[in-house]
Amino acid sequence: MVVIILETVEKVKKNRDDVKELCANIMEIVSIIQNQLSSHGDTAAVKFKGLCEDFEGVLQGILKAVQQMQTEPRGFRIRFKEVVKLGSVADAISGHRFRIQELRSNFLLMATIDINLHLHKALSIGMSSSLPPTPVTQSITKCPLPSRIFHGRQIILDTMHQFFKQNLGKQHIFLLHGLGGSGKTQIALKFIQESSSCFSDIFLIDTSTIETIDTGLKNIAETKNVGSTADHALEWLSNQPEEWLVLFDNADHPNINLHKFFPACTHGHILITSRNPGLRVYAGSHCLVSDMEELDATELLLKSAGEDITPGNKGTAAGIALWYLPLAIVQAGAFISKSGALGTYLDLFKKNKAQLLREQPTQSHSDYAWTVYTTWQISFEQLTKEAKTLLQLWSFLHHEGISEEIFSRASSYKCHSYSSGPSEEELCEPIKFISQFMDPAGVWDSLHFIEVITELKSYSLVNFDPDKKSFSVHPLVHSWIRTTLTDPETCHYSMVAIVGMAICGVPNQDKLLASFKLLPHVDSLIRGNRNVKPDFRYEYGELYWWTGRLKDAEQLELAVVQNRRDILGDDHPDTLHAMASLASTYHKLGRLKEAEHLQIVVLEKQKEILEEDHPDTLHAMGNLASTFHNLGQLKEAEELEVVVFEKRIKILGEDHPGTLRAMVNLASTYYKLGQLKEAEELEVVVLEKRRKILGEDHPDTLNVIGHLASTYHDLGQLKEAEELRVVVLEKRRKILGEDHPDTLHTMDNLAATHCRLGRFSKAEKLYVGLLAKHKAVLGDNHRDTIQTMGNLAVTRQAMDGTGTESETDSTSSLD
Incomplete structure (x- = not known):
């Protein structure tokens, strides 16, 4: 048929x-x-x-x-x-x-049902052999030995031995939980092999379904001649005070209430293997069975491949180890054993990942019937449609740092008829998916999202980090999910849209931190293709700008400007907004003339189209003033900044972020003009307000601390300057990372203060690190690289006593 x-x-x-x-x-x-x-x-x-x-x-x-x-x-x-x-x-x-x-x-x-389904028959055959009968003091219900090549996992085994030796006056219940293929059953079997003499009886029950559990318990009753039902077995275990052990293997189904199959007594030992971490509620102790240690994974690969454990082979195997997942390692070893492809396996794997992880080895070291991909497919088939789709969408994100916040922020996205972003029709599919997690009033339903996530967690397909409040997917699972897709283009399209919608939902004050969280996901979605659909290139470019990835931002922003000019025209507000963003990127890249040209065009058009007091006009004026400032056209910068400051204080008030930003920029220009006392006066006011409103760690607070430190530096108040710059550097390293432009700028300034104080060793250390980063990011011929080389040379001369101190100090005043 x-x-x-x-x-x-x-x-x-x-x-x-x-x-x-x-x-x-x-x-x-x-x-x-x-x-x-x-x-x-x-x-x-x-x-x-x-x-x-x-x-x-x-x-x-x-x-x-x-x-x-x-x-x-x-x-x-x-x-x-x-x-x-x-x-x-x-x-x-x-x-x-x-x-x-x-x-x-x-x-x-x-x-997956174990052959203990026919246990009684097997026991009968064994006992009717021609060998003389031996008194049976211990029943081990067809419990197989661990794999011949079992390796590692000593910490987990030690934990289990210690737990089961405790005399707590109650049932000892231990849970091994983790992803399919992580080796839970093998660890349980190894533990039983090592400690079988400690237990009067050992019973293995396949816990895949209610039927297999019932069969396993019936087998116990028949083996002990106490009846023929599951209740008879539970009654016997409850009344048997000796040290029996029951292994509930493969207790994976989240809808099975395992508790009703536990003997109702305060003695005995129960060991559970499961993909469901929710079974921790029953356990006195538990272990997450995840990836192996590198050394153990390497040796397991060589053992399964039949290769000698030599230093050379270890090095090759370490590169293969497949994220240290035992089943994947064993499959790789079986292929290498058959093909002799130890040296070339990694290249073959990169090109044929799905095929290799689906291939069932002919020769195997255990009775496990499934390949890596098949064992996950079993779990996947049990999921609801919502859970399947969510997991498939995640396959286009980075495998770590996935948060509910991405989806909840996307749910607040509104399509506007005047926007140049994607239309409601273009966003039909992602909006349809997101709407499943919204209540009838259109508000994000966190409880429903958690229910779907819990379903994925119950099969260990995703993990949750409570400290970071984010989810992760094992890299191999993350790759495997793509193989379940029937329409990968639509899934990718939807995830591009959801992340773009989420960026739009981030408040301005949270843009920086949110951008760092979303950055790996945007990288994963783009993967070198800048022509992403739907068109959220503006939002993605903004994210790259915030995280200091200026070259990436420029590429996206150039495309956005051209696209908006073609569709909307040169005078449309969205076109001008895109031009302003590109100019800001040029400014950050040090291409000040290109920034100036764009900003003059934007300001002239804003004045034509909008009023002088309009926020967009004032914003454009402030940005042009900042470029004038950095070009050394300080009088022109001062003239514009005074106008912006006066209008903002009149329209917005003294405490508004826009007003405070204008004060910082004007103070920076006063600083460059040598009007240090005027600069200090403004900076002290702004710092007090930002500390009160935003807190000590907010980027805007750190910016003004840096400016005030520069002012103190030039006023000769070097101790105060050094103290502030140390604080700023520590916080920026922690928040932004070592390579962010603002972190590097702070390193430069602190090194200058160290030099002025005669602390040349500290200055040299900072300049050496700074020079390496400038060369890597900006190139040998960039002005910042050349300036740092000069500062390092002068510092070393001063250390040798052959020269005099020198330093340069710069500040940023971008509106």
Whole structure:
């Protein structure tokens, strides 16, 4: 029947994609049956009998539909198209496809059921052998040995041994939880091997389903001759005061209440392996089973590959280790053992990742039936549609630092008819997805989002960091998710939109910190392609600007300016806004003449279109003044800054951020003009207000501290300057990172103060670090690089006593 169906689809080349998913699932079921029969023979035949009968019935229905379309008089090809897409037969095909998907999930789950299903039979065979009967003092229910190449995990094993040796006067329950393929069952089996003499009886129960749990408990009752039901087994365990151990293996299904299968007593030992960290509520202790240590992972790879553990092989294996996930390592080792491709495996893996992680090794060191990708697919099939889609969208983000905030901020995005951003029609799909997490009033429903996340966490497909309040996905899982996509372009499109919408939802005062959080995700979404769709290039460029990635910002902003000029014209507010952003980037890059040219154009057009007191006009005036300042045209800068300051204090008031920014810029110009007391007076006022309103760590507060430090420096109040600059550098390193332009600027200024105080060793250390960063980021010929080289040379001369002190000091006054 399968062959006839597949041959029919093969004939109809044009329409094969219409039933592609149906045929793929059929063939996967056939593959599962073949693998299980070859591995477990009669046991698999009995286990799969009922499911195979269901499978045959569904195939007969599909075959009937295929035969029906073949008998139609209007031509096979035309009728096939109608059968798949139209009419009652098409509905039947759709129904068959859904049933096949259900069957596929059932086959996958059934294939994980341990052979303890037939434990009693196995025990009977063993006890009726020709060997003389031996008194049985301990029952171990068909508990397999750990893998022959088991390696590492000593910290977890030590924790387990210590826990089970405690005498707490209550049941000892220990949970091993983690991602599928992380080695939970192998650790449990290794523990049992090492400590079997400590327990009177050891029972292994496959906990995949309610049925397998019931079967496992019945086997205990029959083994101990105390009855034939699960209740009989639980009663016997409750009344058996000796040190028994029950291993509940593969307790993965989140909807199974495992507690009702625990013996109701205060003694005994229970060990659980599960993908569900939620089972920690039962455990007296638990361990997250995650990636292996590098050394252990390397040696496991070489063992599984049959390679000698030599220094050279260790170095090669360390590069392969596949994020130290045990099942992936063992699969890689099996392939290397077969192919001898130790030296070339990494290159092969990069190009054929999905194929290699799906490949079932012919030779295996354990009875585990599934590959890396298949074991995750089992979990994926159990998820709701919402959870599946969310996980698939995450595959286009960076695998770490994913937060609810991205989606909640995107939910507040509003499409405006006057905006040059994407239209509501273009954002239909992402808005539709986001709306699933909003209540009837259109407000973000955090509880519903948490429920979906909890579903993903219950299979260990995602992890949560409570300190950072962010989620992460194992790198291999992150890569595997892409293989589940039927429409990757739409998923990518939606995630580009959601992140762009989220950037729009960030308040101005939070832009800097939010930009650093979102930066890895934007990098992941763009991946070198600047022509992203939907068009949130302006928002992405703004994010790069805030994080100091100015070259990246420039590339996006140039495209935005050209696009808006073409569509909206030169005088449109959105075009002028984009030009102003590009000018600001030129300013930061030190390309002041290019910035000046754009800013003059923007200011003239703003004056024409808007009033002199309009915020956009004042903003443009302030930016041009800042460029004049840095070009040394200080009188022109002062003239504009006085106007901006007076208008803002009149319109906005003394405490408004815009007014305070204007005061800082004017103070900076006074500083450059040598009017240091006037500069100090303004800076002290601004610092007091910003500390009160924004706090000590806010970037705007740090900026004004830096300006005041420069003023103190030139007034000769060097101790005060040094104290302030040390504070600013420490905070900027922590908040912005070592390579951010503002951090480098502060290093430069602090080095100058150290020189003035005669602390040349401290200054030299800062200049050396600064020079290396300038060369890497700006190049050898940039003015900042050349200036730093000069300062370092003068500092070293001063240290040798062969020269005099020299320093340069600069401040920024960008509005």
